[in-house]
Amino acid sequence: MTSMMRSSALSLAMGYVALGLAALVLFAAPLWYAWQVTIQEGRTEYLQIDAQRLTEVYHREGADALKSFIDTRVGMQIPGERILLLTDASLQPLAGNLHAWPAGVPATPGNYKVNLGLGDRGIQEALVHVTNLGNYTLLVGRDNALFKPLQTRFWYGLAAAVAVLCIAGLFVGIITRRALMSRVYSIRQTVSAIIHGDLKHRLPTHVNDDELNTLSRTINGMLDQIELLVHGVRNVSNSIAHDLRTPLAELRSRLEELSLIRPSTDETYAEIDGAVADVDRVIRIFDALLRLAEIDAGMRRSGFVSLDVSDLAANAVEFYEPAAELKSIDLTFRSNGPLPVSGDPVLLAQALSNLIDNALKYAPQHGSIEVAVQKHGATAEISVSDNGPGIDELEKAKVVQRFYRGDASRGTPGVGLGLSLVQAVAKLHGSSLELRDNGPGLRAVLILAAEESGSLLRETAQTQPSPADGIAPSTLASLP
Amino acid sequence: MKILLVEDNERVTQFVVKGLQEAGHTTDHAGNGRDGMFLAASEPYDVIIMDRMLPGGIDGLAIIEVLRKAGKRTPILILSALSEVDDRIRGLRSGGDDYLTKPFAFGELLARLDALHRRAEGVNHETPLVVGDLHMDPLTRKVTRGDRPIALQPREFKLLEYLMRHADQVVTRTMLLENVWDYHFDPQTNVVDVHISKLRQKIDAEFERPLLRTVRNAGYTVTAGE
Numbered sequence: 154m155t156s157m158m159r160s161s162a163l164s165l166a167m168g169y170v171a172l173g174l175a176a177l178v179l180f181a182a183p184l185w186y187a188w189q190v191t192i193q194e195g196r197t198e199y200l201q202i203d204a205q206r207l208t209e210v211y212h213r214e215g216a217d218a219l220k221s222f223i224d225t226r227v228g229m230q231i232p233g234e235r236i237l238l239l240t241d242a243s244l245q246p247l248a249g250n251l252h253a254w255p256a257g258v259p260a261t262p263g264n265y266k267v268n269l270g271l272g273d274r275g276i277q278e279a280l281v282h283v284t285n286l287g288n289y290t291l292l293v294g295r296d297n298a299l300f301k302p303l304q305t306r307f308w309y310g311l312a313a314a315v316a317v318l319c320i321a322g323l324f325v326g327i328i329t330r331r332a333l334m335s336r337v338y339s340i341r342q343t344v345s346a347i348i349h350g351d352l353k354h355r356l357p358t359h360v361n362d363d364e365l366n367t368l369s370r371t372i373n374g375m376l377d378q379i380e381l382l383v384h385g386v387r388n389v390s391n392s393i394a395h396d397l398r399t400p401l402a403e404l405r406s407r408l409e410e411l412s413l414i415r416p417s418t419d420e421t422y423a424e425i426d427g428a429v430a431d432v433d434r435v436i437r438i439f440d441a442l443l444r445l446a447e448i449d450a451g452m453r454r455s456g457f458v459s460l461d462v463s464d465l466a467a468n469a470v471e472f473y474e475p476a477a478e479l480k481s482i483d484l485t486f487r488s489n490g491p492l493p494v495s496g497d498p499v500l501l502a503q504a505l506s507n508l509i510d511n512a513l514k515y516a517p518q519h520g521s522i523e524v525a526v527q528k529h530g531a532t533a534e535i536s537v538s539d540n541g542p543g544i545d546e547l548e549k550a551k552v553v554q555r556f557y558r559g560d561a562s563r564g565t566p567g568v569g570l571g572l573s574l575v576q577a578v579a580k581l582h583g584s585s586l587e588l589r590d591n592g593p594g595l596r597a598v599l600i601l602a603a604e605e606s607g608s609l610l611r612e613t614a615q616t617q618p619s620p621a622d623g624i625a626p627s628t629l630a631s632l633p
Numbered sequence: 634m635k636i637l638l639v640e641d642n643e644r645v646t647q648f649v650v651k652g653l654q655e656a657g658h659t660t661d662h663a664g665n666g667r668d669g670m671f672l673a674a675s676e677p678y679d680v681i682i683m684d685r686m687l688p689g690g691i692d693g694l695a696i697i698e699v700l701r702k703a704g705k706r707t708p709i710l711i712l713s714a715l716s717e718v719d720d721r722i723r724g725l726r727s728g729g730d731d732y733l734t735k736p737f738a739f740g741e742l743l744a745r746l747d748a749l750h751r752r753a754e755g756v757n758h759e760t761p762l763v764v765g766d767l768h769m770d771p772l773t774r775k776v777t778r779g780d781r782p783i784a785l786q787p788r789e790f791k792l793l794e795y796l797m798r799h800a801d802q803v804v805t806r807t808m809l810l811e812n813v814w815d816y817h818f819d820p821q822t823n824v825v826d827v828h829i830s831k832l833r834q835k836i837d838a839e840f841e842r843p844l845l846r847t848v849r850n851a852g853y854t855v856t857a858g859e
Contacts, residue, residue: 426849426850429738429850432736433738436736437819440716440819441819443716443717444818447717447718468814471788472814472816472820472824472828473824475824475827475828475830475831476822476824476827479827499816499817499818502816502818503816503818503820506816506818506820510820510822513822514822
C-alpha cells in the first residue's frame with residue numbers, strides 16, 4: 154500500500170482529480186450564487202404581486218371583503234403553499250392561516266426572511282412580505298422549503314460529479330500505474346540481469362516512440378557501449394596477462410639459470426643485460442598502456458593547439474627516412490602546402506609515427522611508402538600507403554584492438570598496441586582512422602577536421618621549442 | 634658534481650648513490666621531506682634529485698616551490714612514479730627543471746643530471762664548438778673535421794650540435810628524441826640509431842679515430858678522449 158501511495162502514476166492521477174474538483178467548485182460557486190439571487194428576487198417579486206392583488210381587493214371592496222377573500226384562498230390552497238395573515242393595528246389575527254403574528258417579524262412594511270417554527274405544517278423558513286393597509290397589517294409569505302428539493306438535487310448532482318471524478322481518477326491512476334509498472338518491471342528485470350553480469354540483455358522496445366520507449370532506446374545504446382568496453386577490458390586484461398607473461402618468463406628463467414650455472418663474469422654480465430632488456434620490455438608495455446588510458450580518458454584535450462599537419466608529416470617522414478633507406482624502401486612525401494588543424498602535436502606525431510613505423514615493418518625490401526597530406530573539403534587527410542601484404546578485410550576491425558597482432562606480424566617486434574593507439578588518438582580528435590586497400594598493400598588514412606588557416610605560423614612556432622631551450626619530460630627510459 | 638638526493642625508497646637510494654659515486658660525484662641523501670628541505674636550503678648543490686611523494690609531511694613539489702620562492706636556483710630533477718602528462722606539467726610548473734619517471738635507467742638519470750648541470754653553467758650559442766679536430770660554427774653552420782669540410786643536412790646538424798654541446802657526456806636516445814626531433818614519445822623502433830649511424834658515416838668514416846661512440850646500455854657520446 155505504501156508503494157501504491159508513492160506511485161507516481163497514482164499521485165499524478167490524484168493531482169488531476171484535485172484539479173478537476175477545483176474546476177468544478179470554480180464552476181459551481183458562481184452558478185449557485187446566481188441561482189440563489191435569481192430565486193430570491195423572483196420570490197420577492199411574486200410576494201409583492203400577491204400583496205398588490207390583496208391590496209387592490211382591500212381598496213376596491215374594503216376590509217371585510219379582503220378577510221373573506223383571504224379565508225377563501227386559505228381554504229382552497231394546499232397547506233403550506235402560501236402564508237397569509239391579516240391583522241388589526243394591535244397585530245391580532247383577523248384572517249389567514251397563522252394563529253398569531255410571527256415573532257421576529259416587525260410590523261413595518263418590507264421583506265423578511267424568518268423562521269416561523271411551524272413544525273406541524275412543515276414550514277420552517279419562510280420569506281414574508283409585510284404591507285400596511287390603513288389600520289390593518291397584511292403579511293404574505295412563502296415557504297422556502299418549496300425550493301428545497303431543487304437545491305438538494307443540485308447538491309446531489311454536484312456530489313455525484315465529485316464522486317465520479319474521484320473514482321474515475323483513482324481507476325485511471327491504478328490502470329496507468331499497472332501498465333507503467335508492468336513496463337518498469339520488465340526494465341527492472343533486464344537491469345537486474347545486467348547487474349548480475351549478463352550484459353547481453355536489452356530493454357524491450359516498441360515501434361511507437363513514447364517517453365519510456367525513448368528512454369529504453371537510450372539505455373540500450375548505453376548498454377551497447379558498456380558491453381563493448383567491458384568486452385574490451387576483458388580482452389585487454391587477458392592480453393596483458395599473456396603479453397607480460399612472456400618477458401617475465403624469460404626473465405625468470407634467465408635469472409634462475411644464472412643462479413644455477415654461475416657462469417664466468419663476462420657471461421654473467423651479458424645475461425644481466427639480457428634481464429634488463431626483458432624488464433624494459435615489460436615497462437614499455439606498461440607505458441604504452443598508460444598512454445592509451447590517458448588518451449582514452451580524454452585528458453589531453455587541453456593540450457590542443459593549432460598546428461600544421463603538413464609540417465608534422467614532413468618531419469615524421471624526415472625522421473624515418475634513414476630507416477627506410479636501410480631497407481631500400483622508397484619513402485615519399487606529398488603535400489599541397491600548409492594544412493592547419495587543431496590537435497595535440499605530440500599525440501598526432503606519435504600516431505603518424507606509428508603508421509609509418511607499421512608501413513616500414515610490412516613493406517617489402519625495395520618496396521615503397523607514400524605519406525600524403527591532402528585537404529578534402531572540411532577535412533584534412535593524412536594517409537600512409539605501403540605496398541606490403543595489406544590487411545585482410547576480416548582482420549581490419551581486429552587490428553585496432555588492443556594487443557591484437559595479425560598473422561603477418563608474427564615474428565616482428567612490437568606489442569600490438571600501435572594501431573589501437575592511432576585509433577585512440579583519432580577518437581580523441583573527434584576523427585577516424587580508416588584502413589583502405591592500396592591494391593596491393595595498406596592505405597591507412599587519418600581523417601581530421603581541417604581548420605581555417607589564420608594565425609597558424611605563430612602558434613606552431615610556440616608549440617615547437619628549439620632543442621637548446623628545453624629539456625622536456627621524457628616518456629620512456631631509453632632502451633639499449 | 635655535488636648532488637642532493639631526496640628519496641625515501643632505500644633500494645632506489647642505494648642504487649642511485651652508488652652509481653653517482655662511481656661516476657665521480659659526491660652525494661648527500663635525505664630520506665624525508667623535512668631533512669631534504671633543510672639540506673637543500675642550507676648547502677650549495679650543483680643539482681638536486683627530488684622524489685615527489687615523501688614522508689615527513691612535506692612533499693617534493695612543495696619543497697621545490699619553497700626553494701624557488703626563497704630564490705634558490707639550483708637545477709632540480711624530479712624523480713617520480715607519477716607518469717601522466719598532468720603530473721609532469723605540475724612538476725615542471727612548480728619549478729622543477731626536468732622530470733624522469735620511475736622505473737628509469739641509471740644512464741638516463743646520469744645523462745640528464747649532466748645536461749642540467751651544464752645548462753645551469755650557461756650555454757653560449759655563438760662560440761664555435763670543438764671536440765678533438767671536429768669543429769662546428771653554430772653561426773655560419775659550417776662543420777669541418779681536420780681541414781675537410783663536412784656537409785650535413787639541417788637535422789643532422791642539429792643532432793651533431795646537441796651531441797657536441799654535451800661533449801664527453803652520455804646522451805640517451807630519449808634525450809635526442811626530445812631535443813633534436815621534439816618527439817616526446819617512444820617510436821618503438823631504433824630509428825635514432827639509424828640517424829646516428831648515418832651521422833657517423835659523415836664525421837667518422839674516413840678518420841682513424843672515431844669521435845661519436847656508442848655507450849652500452851645508455852646512449853651515445855661525442856668525445857675526443859680515450
